[in-house]
Amino acid sequence: MALAALESCFRAVPPEAIPAVVDCVLASSSTSPSQLFHSLLDSFPKVHALQPNHGHGHAVPLSHAAALCHLLSHLGESKDALRMLLWTVFLPLLLREDVQLQQQVISLMCDAVSSNQSWELLGETILPFCIRSCAVAMDLPITHEYAADDSTMYYYLWDWDAGDDHTSEAGLLPLSKATTLLASLLGHALKRRRNTLSLLQEDADASLDSLVKNLTWDMSRLVLKMLAHGQEYRSCATKNLLHPLLISITHVSSVTVKFGTVQLKLSRSGFLESIWNSCVSLFSLGRAERLDAYDILSLYFSALKSGQQYAVLGANQVQNFDLRNITEFWDELRRGLVDKDSLVRKRAFYILKISLSIFSSGNDENQQCSARSPSALPVQAKSNTAVTRKERWANKEAKSLGVEEITQSGEHCSSGQDRWKVFVLLYEMLQEFGTHLVEAAWTHQVMLLFESTPQGDYLNHISYRAFHAQMESVEGIFHWMTVLWECGFNHDNPQVRCLVMQSFLDIAWEHYKGYTQMIPRGFVLGPLIRGLNDVVHHKDFGVGGVYNSETIKGAERFFSNYARELMTSDRLHLVWNLASAAKQDSFGRAGLMTLAFCVASCACQSDTQYLSCASAVKELAKCNGDISIAVNATDLLDALWILSERSKQHFNPKYRLKVCEQVIKAAASLISAADIPLTQLLNFISTIPREFTDCFGPLRATVQKWFVQKNECFERNTLLELIDFPTTFMKHTGVVGPDLYDDDDVGAWEAEARRWSRALLLVTSEEQHFKQILMFLEKCGNKLSEHSPMGESVQVKFFILIFSLIEELEVQQKKFVYQNNIITDGGSEWTNGVEHCALNEKLAKSLLSVLENMVVFSKQSCSVFWLRSTDIMDLPCSVKGKLGGPSQRRLATSITSSVLQCVWSMRCISSVVSWCKHYTSDVSLHSAFSFLWEFCWKVIQHCTNATETGAELHLAAYEALAYVLAALSAAPISDFLDFVEPKQINRASKFSWDHLATTFLGNINSLLTNGVLTRSRRAVLMCWKWLCVDSLLSVSCCCDENESQLKRLGPIFSDSTLRSIFLDITESLENAGENSVVSILRCVRSVLGLLQFNMMNGNLSSLGISYEMMMQLVESSWVLHLSCNKRRVAPIAALLSAILHPSIFPNLEMHQTNEKGKGPLKWFVENLLNEGSKSPRTIRLAALHLTGLWLMYPKTLKFYMEELKLLALYGSVAFDEDFEAELSENHEARFEVSMLAQSPNREFTEVFINTELYARVSVAVLFHQLWKQINEKSCLETEEALQSGKLFLLKLLDSAVNDNDLLKELYKKYSSVHRRKVRVWQMICVLSHYVEDDIVKEVTSNVHTCLYRNNLPAVRQYLETFAILIYLKFPTLAEKQLVPIFHDNGMRQQALSSYVFIAANVILHSREPVVQRNHLNQLLPPIIPFLTSHHHSLRSFTQLLVHCVLSKLWPILQLENSEDPFIERRCFQDLKKYLAENTDCARLRVSIEGFLDVFDPNTSGTPSGIFTARPESSGFECVPMSVLERVNDFLNDVREELRHSMIKDSVTIKNEDLAVGKHEMEKIIASQDFQKKIIPQRDRDCCEEGLSNGAIMGNNDISRLLFEIEEDDEVFNLAVESRKEAAETVRRSQQELIVVASLVERIPNLAGLTRTCEIFKAGGLVVADKSVAEDKQFRLISVTAEKWVPMMEVPVESVKVFLEKKRSEGYTVIGLEQTANSKPLDEFCFPKKTVLVLGREKEGIPVDIIQQVVDVCVEIPQLGVVRSLNVHVSAAIAIWDYTRQQRLQSQ
Secondary structure, three states: OHHHHHHHHHHHOOHHHHHHHHHHHHHHOOOOHHHHHHHHHHHHHHHHOOOOOOOOOOHHHHHHHHHHHHHHHHOOOOHHHHHHHHHHHHHHHHOOOOHHHHHHHHHHHHHHHHHOOOHHHHHHOHHHHHHHHHHHHOOOOOOOOOOOOHHHOOHHHHOOOOOOOOOOHHHOOOHHHHHHHHHHHHHHHHHHHHHHHHOOOOOOOHHHHHHHHHHHHHHHHHHHHHHHOOHHHHHHHHHHHHHHHHHHHHHOOEEEEEEOOEEEEEEHHHHHHHHHHHHHHHHOOOHHHHHHHHHHHHHHHHHHHHHHHHHHHOOOOOOOOOHHHOHHHHHHHHHHHOOOOHHHHHHHHHHHHHHHHHHOOOOHHHOOOOEOOHHHOOOOOOOOOOOOHHHHHHHHHHHHOOOOOOHHHOOOOOOHHHHHHHHHHHHHHHHHOOHHHHHHHHHHHHHHHHHOOEOOOOOHHHHOOHHHHHHHOHHHHHHHHHHHHHHHHOOOOHHHHHHHHHHHHOOOHHHOOOOHHHOOHHHHHHHHHHHHOOHHHOOOOOHHHOOOOHHHHHHHHHHHHHHHOOOHHHHHHHHHHHHHHHHHOOOOHHHHHHHHHHHHHHHOOOOOOOOHHHHHHHHHHHHOOOOOOOOOHHHHHHHHHHHHHHHHHOOOHHHHHHHHHHHHHHHHHHOOHHHOOHHHHHHHHHOOOHHHHOOOOOOHHHHHHHHHOOOOOOOOOHHHHHHOHHHHHOOOOOOOOOOOOOHHHHHHHHHHHHHHHHHHHHHOOOHHHHHHHHHHHHHHHHOHHHOOOOOOHHHHHHHHHHHHHHHHHHHHHHHHHHHHOOOOOOOHHHHHHHHHHHHHHHHHHHHHHHHHHHHHHHHHHHHHHHOOOHHHHOOOOOOOOOOOOOOOOOOOHHHHHHHHHHHHHHHHHHHHHHHHOOOOOOHHHHHHHHHHHHHHHHHHHOOOOOOHHHHHHHHHHHHHHHHHHHHHHOOOHHHHHHHHOOOOOOOOOOOOHHHHHHHHHHHHHHHHHOOOOOHHHHHHHHHHHHHHHHHHHOHHHOOHHHHHHHHHHOOOOOHHHHHHHHHHHHHHHOOOOHHHHHHHHHHHHHHHHHHHHHHHOOOOOOOOOOHHHHHHHHHHHHHHHHOOOOOOHHHHHHHHHHHOOOOOOOOHHHOOOEOOEOOHHHHHHHHHHHHHOOOHHHHHHHHHHHHHHHHHOHHHHHHOHHHHHHHHHOOOOOOOOHHHHHHHHOHHHHHHHHOOOOOOOHHHHHHHOOOOOHHHHHHHHHHHHHHHHHHHOOOOOHHHHHHHHHHHHHHHHHHHHHOOOOOOOOOOOOOHHHHHHHHHHHHHHHHHHHOOOOOHHHHHHHHHHHHHOOOOHHHHHHHHHHHHHHHHHOHHHHHHHHHHHHOOOOOOHHHHHHHHHHHHHHHHHOOOHHHHHHHHHHHHHHHHHHHHOOOHHHHHHHHHHHHHHHHHHHHHHOOOOOOOOHHHHHHHHHHHHHHHHOHHHHHHHHHOOOOOOOOOOOOOOOHHHHHOOOOOOOOOOOOOOOHHHHHHHHHHHHHHHHHHHHHHHHHOOOOOOOOOOHHHHHHHHHOOOOOOOOOHHHHHHHHHHHHHOHHHOOHHHHHHHHHHHHHOHHHHHHHHHHHHHHHHHHHHHOOOEEEEOOOOOOHHHHHHHHHHHHHOOOOEEEEOOHHHHHOHHHHHHHOOHHHOOOEEEOOHHHHHHHHHHHHHOOOEEEEEOOOOOOEEHHHOOOOOOEEEEOOEOOOEOOHHHHHHOOOEEEEOOOOOOOOOOOHHHHHHHHHHHHHHHHHHHHO
């Protein structure tokens, strides 16, 4: 019965009342406490089985446990009962998921254990169970024997056995619950222990103390293990165990535990050191682990901050571990503060601040006043420029944050704590606040921190402990300054990055001796170099071809000071590190240039061997662990080689010259050429563009001097090694038997020989040096026949040496020929040229002496081409199935070696023959030509054997044939015919070129189509095919002096042969490979030229090129163009010169449209330009070629009006500065561009070759040159040219008037519409010469239409220029059209300004005096009234121009001697005097000095006048600043000055009374016209007006009026009362939201805010000046909203006072701003009484307002990249969210 009664009470009584209920049951029944206890204990499993949501849930089991605990007190000391209670009741309850229940159970359990003084029972039951659960969850070993590893020893597992039948591993707790339970138990135990100690009980429970210590030991072991495990375990340890464990450590000085006979001890210092070691191991693992380590440190410092600092730090005892003196701790903080992850930075900064607040406390008295007096250091140069308004405001806000707090304190020295304040302030500025505050803080504090460095030797920090060394030593200060600099370099805002970089580079480092070496090397080589690579620091880089910037100069100064005191070995290591950065990081153009200058600056320093400062720096480096890696000269040259190589990606020659100049300077300063192996030296020189080191190159002398310098420490002579290079190059490899080599080997030999020949001719030109080389070559040549022709590499190397030497000499010869055309006076360079010619002759003589042996050797070696032995021709199994292997040739290696030997022998002989024919006509040359021709004919007639090896051998023969034909085609035609004509008796028979060509094409096409060669090899064969065809077709063009003989012989190729070649070309074009594009297009060019030549030379059978043939060609070439690389110049230029051939272009059939469609050339040009708009390079080359052709054939212009318009309006933002560089480096590209038709004015257009202006400049020059030819009548197609010019002009004018883009009047400056308008009117100005009587009416009509429209000044100035040119050409039109316009009172002011400018220039520049005087009399008077115009710009503009006219043409007026009325003379004289002497007019004239003289009737309509950039040009489309634009700028400046003056004066007279009383609000609301029916004020005014007119009214009328007024009194009173009630209703309906917009300055934003506040019924809008509501723009946007929303005026200076007053009235002040602590808008609940503060458009809310007045800041969550909304948009979102919340609350 008692049990049933109790169980019924468990459901109805709370657990707190259970003890009383139990006592009642015991008192009213005979049941003993023991019986009741065991009965309840037995029934608990049934109660525990109830689900939490069933019945009373957790209350019943908890009440059950409370009853058992109360009964336990009646049983006396019964540990067995308590043990059963723990296992049976408390453990099952602890296994439940309810956290609240768990805490109640733990509290109840601890009460029971404490009351029974049986804490050891917890150690025998619950605690071992939890420890075991954790160990099993982490798979830790559980041992009962000590194994010398205390990390696995747990006290509560030592003697505990799980076989207690109460639990098993299947019922163990999960890790999170077990750790939570352990933490709670330790917390409760600590609390009870503190209570016991606070009561000073002598009989304190020893078991409780033992439990706390033992549990602390076990938890410490667990924590360390969990920290070493994965993310889940570390998170569990930091969230649950670590904090209570640290608290326990603070209360327990040490813990000693015994495991059998072994005694282990846990000390505070040891545990904290273990925690730190765990953090160290986590820092380097990754972001997540690093954040975990920061969480651990945060908990550690939180424990210190919670008042337990003395315990953890170990006051009054010596500690072995102190985190503040751990150098790695501060290093890790610095790394965290500059981490890329913002969360890592925030955590690191938090730890820094909390650690400083702990470590700095109590140490102030120990800090010495060690700062250097400002006078002790050279003061940084300060600018004397005036402080701007923005800077003043920023400085004011910065002061509110504590900036200048230290400097204003009057102390001349600062402690480390002061420096920490400065650092924290600056770092917070960089991370949290706006740009303006960063500027202010940086300006005030950086130099303060920099100049407050300690006095004395800068190595004195070595004696400091780590914490004091951070801000008490120079090195420590610089380590923390690098954190600030790096944060600034990586800031999101480019303005901040520029500010920080500039401040760093502006430091006068030369005044701070030794300070640069204090900057960590890692910062210099890492963040600083990466920061210098930022493009924002090089805004002017590359402008105008100047590749420099202030940042580069500053970096050069810094690195010069940085390396000045370094020893040579240290400098070598520094330069190596800097140069290696080019390999590790990707550098932009400016960044790479900066790096090159820094490298050169460090290298070009005097040697420092025994300076004390240098040795001190070295000692400092050792202390910091900065041990230099040994770097030798070879390593450094490799790094410099990489730097030079990286410059190749930036093709501009001026840019590369500067980079290479710095690289050579660095190499010459630190490296002796004698220290470097010759191969590496040659490789380095090869990276320097040859135009810099060739004859007349700017770097030639520098490289020569460096190359030949001798090192006294070495006996090596680089020059002698260079001369001996052929000997070492041709040494036998030492392999027994023939050498085997492939194309890769030969390619490497060729590259090496080319590098040698270039260096040889660069370094020396002395005869004795070359004599030795030539003798060696002659010796080797004479021994050619002695060697076996099969497989020896010596012969191939010999041919490679000769070929590379000839190739280099040819390049040098071309340079000398080019310079010979420039240099007229003799000099050293020309003397060198004479020596070079003598060298060429000597080489030719030496080569002729061995030419015969070379021919003999080649005849023997070429037999491999004709092999027919099947056992050799079969492809070996090792090569079968491969696509090439080490070589692309599918041949056995032995055959490959023989083939390469044959190819190079033929290539070398061809090169020698071509070279020697310029210097001699020896008989051996003729025999060599004969041999080449015999080889040529044999290869062409040879038929391929149907095997892959035979096909490969034939392909190799064609490869050799290409070189042979190139040499033969360059020979004089007479010599050529001598050895190609058959030696027959019948001289009438002639050699047939047709047979040669057809045989060649037939055999090679058969080889291509028989399927024997693989696909890749067919592509190679195709390339050789078209090279051979190109050489064959070039035979007729080899020499001009043989033209008569060529005509005598007749056509070389017949039309049928040419047409077959043409057909082959068109079939091959669509599938041409990248390597064969140029050669096949050259063949197109040659075929078209020969077909036209045959037709023009009277060949009746020749039909030339038909429409169908040309259409087929252009369609195939178009497919080729679409697949071509648009970045290469040569293919594009070859395509243009081939398809748009000068011999085909005059044929009108190729352009005009017929029944078949568009002409082929018209179709091609149209598609090319439309597709080429994506490729600036294509447009540029097309404009060059087409304008040249159009100039030669003007009759074709009429077909290309749309294309001309496209070129005239073309513009691309792409900057293609590598175009010119590719022309200078690539001979093929240079040749193909030379084949294009030349520009009409090449000298002028080449100025724009690397700009987007090139296309339209070319078109402008075309029409200007055509007009010159029309005037001079030097053009055969004069009429066609004139009509084309008129047609193009009318088309552009029609576009300007009717085009959807060009007729727009509202467009942004520098937008695409703005650019198109400028371009079209620039071209129209150039075409002004083409205006004649037949079109002048239509032209002027269109011009007036455009002048009337709104246009930006950049466009209007070209409109005005064109109109002036027309009126000067047609003087009678000026008066006829301009005078009515001046009398039109409805004309727009902007248009009038343009017409005034036009009229003034027409007057000033009229050529005939009679016309000028007539213009003066007719046009000046209508302008004079505009001097009084209300429009300020028109008035000022007119004053300027009238003064200009009067000052220049005053004598023409002759007013002094005229018979005009006296008053008219006086008016003009006084007007002239006023305009000349008035101060404001004089200021205006000075501000635009030189602008009025811009127009010149002779040049303003020419390309040079339109496109030549003036010094004042903005760089936008070559558009100079217009006169009107300059006048407007002047007036804006004056107006801004006046506005600031008025604001300054008005601040002193503003109403300071900010109170808006209730009666005033009612007055404001009551005065508003709500219904617009009865307006008392208006009725009263009308009444008074009626009374005043009573004198003329009769008495009856007055009486009637008075009667009516009295009759309406009652109605009037009712209306007033109704109005008051309505006003009160409106006031009550308004929300208690006040929007403060005093900081908002822009009128559109204020007007929009007013409208938004009215819509959402805001209680008031606060503005800085209420008069803004009268502004026209404000009213246009607000749409009368200002009449319905209460507006209050609070000046900016009084905003803080107003907000404080509103706070006192119960309002919550909320700032709409992004700060570190801002709350997201969607998570914020607005109070009903809210003041919403808005910030400035750019700077936001001042920080002093945020810190002192604002209660909370909210921000709008943003997902995009731009981190800022418009202030009106932001306010509207916040106001609506406030309204939404209030509406929800009201519902």
